[in-house]
Amino acid sequence: MVRDRQPQARGGLWSDFMGWMKALAGASPARAALLIFAFAIAFFTSLLMMPWATASGRPASLPDALFVATSAVSVTGLTPVNTAEHWSLAGEITIIVAIQLGGLGILTVASVLAASVSRSLGVRTKQLAQEGWKTDQLGEVASLIRIVIIISLAIEAALAAVLVPRLIAIEGDVVTGFWHGIFYAISAFNNAGFVIHADGLEAVGHDPIVLWAIMIGVVLGSLGFPVLYVLWRFRWHYRSWNIHAKLTVEVTTLLMVVGAAIYAFLEWNNNATIGEMPMWEKLQSSLFASVNMRSGGFSVVESNHENSTTMLISDALMFAGGGSVSTAGGIKVTTIAVIWLAFLAEARGDKESVAHQRTIPASAVRVAVSVVAMGATLVLISTLALMHITGLDMERPLYESISAFATVGLTSGLTEELPPSGLYVLAALMFAGRVGIITFAAALAVRQRTTRYRYPEGRPILG
Numbered sequence: 001m002v003r004d005r006q007p008q009a010r011g012g013l014w015s016d017f018m019g020w021m022k023a024l025a026g027a028s029p030a031r032a033a034l035l036i037f038a039f040a041i042a043f044f045t046s047l048l049m050m051p052w053a054t055a056s057g058r059p060a061s062l063p064d065a066l067f068v069a070t071s072a073v074s075v076t077g078l079t080p081v082n083t084a085e086h087w088s089l090a091g092e093i094t095i096i097v098a099i100q101l102g103g104l105g106i107l108t109v110a111s112v113l114a115a116s117v118s119r120s121l122g123v124r125t126k127q128l129a130q131e132g133w134k135t136d137q138l139g140e141v142a143s144l145i146r147i148v149i150i151i152s153l154a155i156e157a158a159l160a161a162v163l164v165p166r167l168i169a170i171e172g173d174v175v176t177g178f179w180h181g182i183f184y185a186i187s188a189f190n191n192a193g194f195v196i197h198a199d200g201l202e203a204v205g206h207d208p209i210v211l212w213a214i215m216i217g218v219v220l221g222s223l224g225f226p227v228l229y230v231l232w233r234f235r236w237h238y239r240s241w242n243i244h245a246k247l248t249v250e251v252t253t254l255l256m257v258v259g260a261a262i263y264a265f266l267e268w269n270n271n272a273t274i275g276e277m278p279m280w281e282k283l284q285s286s287l288f289a290s291v292n293m294r295s296g297g298f299s300v301v302e303s304n305h306e307n308s309t310t311m312l313i314s315d316a317l318m319f320a321g322g323g324s325v326s327t328a329g330g331i332k333v334t335t336i337a338v339i340w341l342a343f344l345a346e347a348r349g350d351k352e353s354v355a356h357q358r359t360i361p362a363s364a365v366r367v368a369v370s371v372v373a374m375g376a377t378l379v380l381i382s383t384l385a386l387m388h389i390t391g392l393d394m395e396r397p398l399y400e401s402i403s404a405f406a407t408v409g410l411t412s413g414l415t416e417e418l419p420p421s422g423l424y425v426l427a428a429l430m431f432a433g434r435v436g437i438i439t440f441a442a443a444l445a446v447r448q449r450t451t452r453y454r455y456p457e458g459r460p461i462l463g
Contacts, residue, residue, distance in 0.1 A: 037073060037105065037435045044069035044098045053091035060086075063420035070427040072098035073105075074434035075327050077193025077297035077409020078400075080416050080423055084198040089179075092196055096183050103190030103221075103327045104152055148225050151232065152189065155220055159185035162213045170204055184210075188217030191327040193297020193409030205300040206281075211288055218296035219256075222322030223248060243358045244334060248323040251333035252294075259290030259317050263310060272305035293317040295328035297409025303399070304412045311399055311412070318406040319375065329407030329433055331375045338368040375433070379405050382429045389422045390414070400426065405433035 048065040051057050060068075064080055071078050072095045081087075087095065163185050168177030180196060187194045197203045204210045220228065227245045234240040241249075264286035267273045274282045285300055292298045293314050303311065321330015341353040342365045353360035379401050386397035396412040403410050404426040415426065 034435055037102075037431070040073050040098070040101065040105065041066070041069050041431070044073060044094060047094050048087075048091060053088060053094055055086060055088050055091075061420075063423045067423045067427050068095065069098060070430050071409070072096075072192065072194070073102035074329075074407050074430045075099055075103050075190045075192040076329070076404065076407040076430050076434070077187075078404055078411055078415050078426065078430070079194070080418065082198060083194055084196045092183070095194060096186055099190050099192045099194065100186050103186075103192070104149060147229065151225065151228055155217070155228075156185050156189050159188060159213055159217045163210065166207065166209050166213075167204065170207060170210070184214060185217065188214045188296070188298070189221040189327065191218055191221045191295040191297065191322070191329075191407070193292070195298065200302075201298055201300050205285075208284060211284065211300070214296070214298055215288055215291045218291050218298070219252070222295050222326050222328035223252065224323030224326030224328070226325050227323055243356050244324070246356050247334050247337040251337050252323065255294060255317060255320060255333065256287070256290050259293060259313070260287040262313050263289050263293075266307055266310045266313070270305070270307060273301040290317070293408070293410065294320060295322045295330060295406065295408050297403075299410060302413070303410050304396075308395065311395065314410065315399060315402050318402045318408045318410065319379070321406050329405070331371050331406075335368045335371050338364055339372065342368075375405060378429060378432055382425055385425045386414070386418075386422055389419065389425070390417070401429060404429040407434050 045062075045066045047053060048069055049059050049062065051059050054060050064086075068079050068081070070076075083092065083095070160182050164178050164181030167181045167184075168174055171177040171180065183194075183196055186192070195201055201211075201214075223231075226242075227248050230241050230245040238246070260283075264274075264282060267275070267286070268282065269275050274285045277285060288298070288300060294317050303314065306314070319330055320336055321332055322328020324332045324334050337355070338353070338360055341355050341360055345351070345353040352362075353365065379398070382401035382404065383394065383398045386392070386401060387394060390397065392414075396414045399410075399412045400414045402408075407430060415423075418426070
């Protein structure tokens with residue numbers, strides 16, 4: 001009888017737990033996403049604190065383990081320790097698993113939240129959302145998740161097919177080259193920015209195939225699943241793309257090209273960065289820097305060797321980020337597009353914002369402004385906290401805060417110098433910048449209500 005009761009008890013506890021999770025997800029998908037990511041960070045923190053996870057065989061400290069786990073799950077790339085030297089092979093495997101699960105989790109959670117939002121709104125809004133995704137799978141969460149995983153793994157496999165043989169040739173060792181190729185393929189597509197060379201990408205930064213493979217992986221990961229799905233379904237038939245895909249690709253290309261041009265102009269004669277490179281390598285490194293400023297986090301040169309003006313441009317590009325429902329962070333390029341279109345409409349005296357023969361609803365403008373305000377507030381609070389903790393001027397704390405919030409991973413070297421209190425500040429910012437923006441935007445989209453009355457207009461003086 002005892003043996004019969006035990007399985008039932010275990011099954012009952014598991015059923016109760018799953019019932020609680022389903023009820024939570026049904027009542028508040030955003031809150032469920034926050035809890036899932038928090039549990040994942042706690043789990044990987046505990047793994048990284050095991051003696052076998054470090055090269056020295058001694059358990060990692062809680063601040064270091066928590067920070068790296070948060071950075072990996074949120075696919076940021078900031079780290080207070082040298083990944084290649086501090087962690088053992090088992091620790092590196094733990095990190096890349098956290099990156100993979102974090103990246104897929106971000107895409108999946110964002111996709112499911114988008115589907116949940118569409119179901120929470122009216123029939124007309126649901127139809128508009130479904131047209132925006134250009135898919136009939138919107139209401140089928142299982143199919144949506146399956147498509148996300150298949151597309152992600154297919155791109156990572158293609159990147160690995162390029163990187164593995166090239167890195168085997170560079171490293172001169174099959175096992176090392178294979179491991180590095182797999183690691184960088186996953187890290188690149190997920191915009192994680194983690195590297196497992198002790199001296200960063202300088203060891204392989206001279207190879208154009210490696211750099212271009214990483215760049216392509218970062219760009220594809222930053223476009224977002226809805227755009228990748230449209231590209232996979234409609235290829236290069238531009239007229240069949242929805243407005244989200246068009247705006248994402250257009251703004252991404254614009255920021256990438258302009259960022260590369262500005263970086264080349266500012267750093268062309270800086271011998272500490274690209275000044276001593278041949279012209280072709282200067283142009284390539286400038287494009288590589290521009291691509292990774294917006295979320296990738298990989299770098300061939302150290303950011304703290306750049307000019308102050310270049311770091312300021314980096315701040316702006318990092319804050320912009322990549323596409324919605326992607327592994328990239330920031331406020332998202334579509335947010336920038338919506339705000340810019342609203343500005344143009346106001347300048348022209350138009351009542352509505354229009355792009356590609358589509359009207360941008362006022363509710364989208366309000367959400368975009370709210371996301372920017374939330375991001376700027378989080379960065380401001382973090383910057384002030386780091387300035388107080390370190391006693392430094394604004395430049396490096398601001399750079400590190402934007403990098404953490406936008407889950408980029410570029411660093412001015414400040415993260416390695418921070419005490420535990422500073423690491424906790426940045427870890428909280430990475431979590432909020434990654435999961436918070438997604439859930440915040442989803443919550444704003446759901447909270448639409450219709451009132452049966454309207455107050456008289458009152459116009460405050462602006463400007």
